[in-house]
Amino acid sequence: xxxxxxxMNVPANLNMIDNVVLPALHAKKSRKREPYQRxxxxxxxxxxxxxxxxxxNEVSGGQLQRACICRSLMMEPEIIFADEPTGALNQAAxxxxxxxxxxxxxxxxxxxxxxxxxxxxxVCDRILYMLDGEIKGxxxxxxxxxxxxxxREKRTVRWLEEMGW
Numbered sequence: 001x002x003x004x005x006x007x008m009n010v011p012a013n014l015n016m017i018d019n020v021v022l023p024a025l026h027a028k029k030s031r032k033r034e035p036y037q038r039x040x041x042x043x044x045x046x047x048x049x050x051x052x053x054x055x056x057n058e059v060s061g062g063q064l065q066r067a068c069i070c071r072s073l074m075m076e077p078e079i080i081f082a083d084e085p086t087g088a089l090n091q092a093a094x095x096x097x098x099x100x101x102x103x104x105x106x107x108x109x110x111x112x113x114x115x116x117x118x119x120x121x122x123v124c125d126r127i128l129y130m131l132d133g134e135i136k137g138x139x140x141x142x143x144x145x146x147x148x149x150x151x152r153e154k155r156t157v158r159w160l161e162e163m164g165w
Contacts, residue, residue, distance in 0.1 A: 001079050001081060002073060002075065003081050003083075008061075008065060010056050010064065012055070015055055016043070016064075017052040019056065020074065022074075027075060046067075046100055051063060061090070062089055062097065065089060065093065078110065079109065079111070080101075080104065083113075084114055084115060085101075087116075102144060118160060122153040125144070126139070126141070127139040127159075129163045
């Protein structure tokens, strides 16, 4: 499993690629590819490969969050848990992060995301509404199709309002 947090929790004394590689360096299992090559490949996939040697304070919040997503993928997890992964980002950076999650999901990795953003929720196949730690409702939207984004968001907002959100 991998984790992506709202607060990006990256050591500031490491550059971007070292932050991405960190989980692999601490793992006892050997992997097929050398960790730095895997990290560079992931960073290239998420359009931040050219930032590998930069310090974390030299990149944008969206770029840093994409590096955190790369870090969560280092050990090839079956599922990623994401806690408000766009909460600290502007709208454009948040859209990049959600697109990254869609890309990951299309390749077969499950993602469980906590969000208070109906736009983010609307890209999910399944939405659970929780109140005080209890599941109060479920909405199944099916696989995301970009052309249906506005309608999915409207449906999600209507449902959330019915739930008392």
